[in-house]
Amino acid sequence: MAQLSGTPVLILREGTSRTRGKSAQQNNIMAGIVISDAVKSTLGPRGMDKMLVDSLGDVTITNDGASILKEIDVQHPAAKMLVEVAKSQDQETGDGTTTSVVLAGELLKRAQDLLDKKIHPTVMVAGYQKASEKATAILNEISVTMEGMDRKILTNIAATAMNSKSIVGARDHFAKIAVDAILQIMEKTDGKTKADMDMIEVIKKQGKSLTETELVTGMVVDKEIVHAAMPKRVEGARIALVNAAIEVEKTEFDAEIKIDRPDQIQAFLNEEERMLKSMVNKVIESGANVLICQKGIDDVAQHYLAKAGIVAVRRAKKSTLEKLAKATGAQIASSLEELDKSYIGEAGVVEEVRIGEDKLVYVKECKHPKAVSIVIRGGTEHVIDEAERALHDALSVVRNVVEDGTYVAGGGAAETEIARRLETYANSVGGREQLAIEAFAESLRVVPKTLAENGGHDPIDIMADLNKEHAKESGIWFGVNVFEGKAADMMKGGIIEPTRVKSQAIRAAAEAAQMILRIDDVIAAKASSGPPAGAGGPGGPGGGMGGMGGMGGMPGMM
Numbered sequence: 001m002a003q004l005s006g007t008p009v010l011i012l013r014e015g016t017s018r019t020r021g022k023s024a025q026q027n028n029i030m031a032g033i034v035i036s037d038a039v040k041s042t043l044g045p046r047g048m049d050k051m052l053v054d055s056l057g058d059v060t061i062t063n064d065g066a067s068i069l070k071e072i073d074v075q076h077p078a079a080k081m082l083v084e085v086a087k088s089q090d091q092e093t094g095d096g097t098t099t100s101v102v103l104a105g106e107l108l109k110r111a112q113d114l115l116d117k118k119i120h121p122t123v124m125v126a127g128y129q130k131a132s133e134k135a136t137a138i139l140n141e142i143s144v145t146m147e148g149m150d151r152k153i154l155t156n157i158a159a160t161a162m163n164s165k166s167i168v169g170a171r172d173h174f175a176k177i178a179v180d181a182i183l184q185i186m187e188k189t190d191g192k193t194k195a196d197m198d199m200i201e202v203i204k205k206q207g208k209s210l211t212e213t214e215l216v217t218g219m220v221v222d223k224e225i226v227h228a229a230m231p232k233r234v235e236g237a238r239i240a241l242v243n244a245a246i247e248v249e250k251t252e253f254d255a256e257i258k259i260d261r262p263d264q265i266q267a268f269l270n271e272e273e274r275m276l277k278s279m280v281n282k283v284i285e286s287g288a289n290v291l292i293c294q295k296g297i298d299d300v301a302q303h304y305l306a307k308a309g310i311v312a313v314r315r316a317k318k319s320t321l322e323k324l325a326k327a328t329g330a331q332i333a334s335s336l337e338e339l340d341k342s343y344i345g346e347a348g349v350v351e352e353v354r355i356g357e358d359k360l361v362y363v364k365e366c367k368h369p370k371a372v373s374i375v376i377r378g379g380t381e382h383v384i385d386e387a388e389r390a391l392h393d394a395l396s397v398v399r400n401v402v403e404d405g406t407y408v409a410g411g412g413a414a415e416t417e418i419a420r421r422l423e424t425y426a427n428s429v430g431g432r433e434q435l436a437i438e439a440f441a442e443s444l445r446v447v448p449k450t451l452a453e454n455g456g457h458d459p460i461d462i463m464a465d466l467n468k469e470h471a472k473e474s475g476i477w478f479g480v481n482v483f484e485g486k487a488a489d490m491m492k493g494g495i496i497e498p499t500r501v502k503s504q505a506i507r508a509a510a511e512a513a514q515m516i517l518r519i520d521d522v523i524a525a526k527a528s529s530g531p532p533a534g535a536g537g538p539g540g541p542g543g544g545m546g547g548m549g550g551m552g553g554m555p556g557m558m
Contacts, residue, residue, distance in 0.1 A: 019522045025115060028078035028516050029108045035074065035082040036105020039065045043098045044451040045163040046482050061382050063164060064389045065098030066090035078516050085512045093501045094396020095161050099447060100505040106446040107513035110439035119432055121517045127429075127436020128517075132510035134425050134437075135444070136503055138418045142476060143406040143499040144491075154179045156494040157401055158394040160410050163495075165390035167383075170210035174387070177215045178394035181372050184217065186402055195399040199371040201323055202391065204384045205355045208377040213387070218327045218347055218366040220373040221320055223313045224359035225352050226297055229306035233351035237311075238344045239363065240288035241321050241332045246279050247298035248272050273300055280304040282336040286343065290350045290363075292316050292324060311350060313361050324363060326371035400498035409490035410497040411479025412448025416466050418506075419444040440510070448480045455482030462487060 019027060041048050042063035052060045052071040060071055069083045082104055086097040111124055146153055158175035167174065186195040203220050225232065259265055280301055283291055290311045291297075297305070297314040305312045316324075321332055330345025348365025355375075376391065378384040401407050408414040422441035426434045448466055452459040462480055465487035469475035479495065481488035490496070 013525065016526055017524045019524075021520055022115070024520055024522045025121065025517070026112070027522070028519055029112050031076040031079040032082050032108040032513075032516055033105050035069070035079045036102050036108075038072070039068055039086075039098050040102050040105075040450055041454060042068070043102060043164070043447075044454045044480075044482055045168075046455040047098075047164050048454070049166060059382065060385070061166075062386055062389060063098075063166070064386075064393070065101055067389060069097075069101070077522075078519070081512050081516060085508045089504055089508055093400055093498070093504045095393045095497075096501040096505040099501075100509045102446055102450060103443060103505060104509035104512045106443040107440065107509060108516060110443050111513065111517055114435060114439060117435075119435060121520070123432045124436045124439075125514045125517055127433035128440055128510050128514050130429065130433065131422055131426075131437040131440035132507055135418050135422060135440070135506050135510075138421050139408065139414065139499060139503055139506070140406075142414070142417060143408050146401060146405050146407060149183060149402065151179060151183075153407065153496065154182075154398050154401060157397050157407060157496050157498065160495050160497055161393040161397040162390045165386065165393070167210055167387050167390050170213070170387075173211050173213065174391055174394055177213065177374060178391060178398050180215055181374060182395060182398045182402055184372050185370050187370065193403055193405075195402050197395055197399060198319075199323060199326055200395060201320070201371070201373040202376060202388060203360070203373060204376045204378075204388055205358065205360075206378065206381060206384060207356045208379075210376075210378050210383065210387055212377045214375050214377075216362060216364050216373040216375065217369050218362070218364040218373065219320065219324050219369075219371060220375055221292065221313055221316055221324075221361040221363065222358075223316055223361060225361060226312050226314050227302040227306040229303075230311050231309060233349065234289055234311050235349055237290045237347040237350040237363070238288050239290045239292065239324070239328050239330050239347060239350070240283060240286055240339060240344055241292050241324055241330045242283075242336065242339065243294045243318070243321065243332050244335045245295035245297075246276070246283075246293060246301045246336070247296050248275055276301045277304055279336050280308065282339055283310060284308050286339045287341050288339075288344055290347075292321065294318060294321055311361075323371035327366045327369035328363065329366075329368075397498050397501065400500040404498065404500050406499040407496045408499055408502060409477040409479055410495040411481070411488075411490040411493075412445075412451050412466070413477045413479030413490045414497075414502050415444040415447040416470050416479070417476050420467070420470050444506075451480040451482055452485070455480070455485060457482070457485035 042050065042065065047063050049061055049063045050068050052068065054071065062068060066086045069086045074080055074083050082101050085104055086101050089097045089100045114124055155175045158178040159171055162171045162174060181200050182195050185199045186193055201219060203222060276298055289309065291305065292313045294316055297312055302312065324330065325332055328345030328347050331343045333339040333343050347363045350363050353360050353362050376384055376387050378387055419441040422437060426437035426441065429437055445463065449459045449463060452462040466478055469478035469487050477489050477491040478487045479490040
């Protein structure tokens with residue numbers, strides 16, 4: 001609203017709220033810090049779990065940063081930016097989600113101190129940008145290159161990613177499965193190694209224990225064999241994959257068939273049976289003894305397939321067929337007419353396995369499968385869900401190192417070393433930007449500090465030890481040993497992480513902090529509908545910015 005000769009001039013719609021200047025910046029910074037603090041306690045091997053209950057009463061128990069932020073209903077727009085940071089970190093690297101959010105929150109906290117010292121936000125943004133670029137350069141400089149496909153290093157990387165998960169008892173078993181799976185599906189193209197994680201089918205089945213989770217060198221089809229008379233196990237399987245229905249198709253338009261004699265009915269039925277028999281003969285002629293079909297298989301066709309000793313599975317997903325093609329070397333036939341011997345794939349064994357109340361078809365012992373399956377077992381649904389999240393992290397970090405070939409030590413070692421070198425760099429920059437770069441360096445130390453706090457140790461003592469070790473040339477890989485409460489060489493201890501995870505976390509956190517700092521005016525439209533004011537939805541305290549207590553407080557965030 002503006003004033004013209006004493007008359008108010010309305011510019012924004014009625015009910016719109018506006019927060020400007022320092023107040024807007026403080027509200028946004030506070031929202032970011034609240035989100036960061038919400039996940040801070042989950043960082044590290046001794047991090048705690050969160051129990052999240054949604055509006056339907058479904059329970060999720062996890063300490064995965066991305067999963068926590070996805071489950072809680074965040075209303076504040078600045079807080080949503082940090083949720084996006086976790087989401088992009090998860091999509092890009094599969095790990096380091098909590099680190100990126102905690103780092104972004106710390107950058108905002110340090111920025112608040114600089115704002116109080118009258119440092120302009122654009123100066124801070126410029127300093128953070130320089131610090132982020134320098135930090136990435138330092139990270140690439142100190143990272144170690146892996147020689148060949150070192151299974152021990154890859155297993156340590158997978159185990160490190162799962163250190164903080166609640167499946168720690170089965171960690172080594174899962175780490176081995178993750179490494180075997182990625183090494184099996186990886187392919188070299190144009191001198192570059194690629195591992196497509198879509199080629200790993202993960203199936204969750206309740207029962208038994210986590211240690212009985214298995215890797216199948218082939219595919220597990222979550223379907224059962226269609227006919228009781230078909231064999232339940234086939235060795236030396238020759239597999240046909242068909243993307244066509246083995247049934248007499250109904251016409252797409254209305255059609256009438258006039259029959260005036262009883263023998264015409266029989267002729268009609270005989271012709272239908274002949275057509276189905278002809279389709280089955282096409283399968284038999286191809287030499288296949290296992291048929292996996294994306295569409296339906298008629299009951300009569302099932303009978304003839306069973307008589308021929310062919311195992312058949314129907315209504316398999318398109319993605320399953322594509323993975324089966326990669327695993328067995330088969331080609332997908334779009335019609336039975338084109339099916340011949342060149343389309344057939346091979347597997348050592350195809351068998352139907354009963355797990356609990358479900359039946360699954362295992363296609364295993366493939367020679368050089370470029371698609372594999374992992375069947376996760378566990379006592380309860382919540383355990384299996386958390387195991388799946390842990391396995392996803394492990395697979396992702398192994399893929400990162402297989403593709404990039406570089407890694408650094410974990411346990412806050414890389415962050416401490418980057419912080420130390422950034423402080424030296426800040427002195428060469430000078431001016432007010434130096435303060436922002438120093439703030440960035442100090443923010444990086446939040447990772448070892450939080451690891452120490454979550455381990456129940458005094459962070460001041462541990463940070464003093466770390467700084468002393470990093471001052472030596474040989475102390476570059478010293479990080480926090482959360483179990484003994486002291487600084488230790490993480491590289492020797494096998495606590496290692498992909499360079500890609502660290503690099504993405506630093507860049508994503510810096511970009512989110514910079515974007516929030518540049519905002520000095522928040523114009524929020526009046527909520528059109530939703531929960532009543534103060535109930536956690538738009539229109540609550542803070543003029544339509546959501547129930548986070550007027551953009552600052554915690555109530556209404558979850």
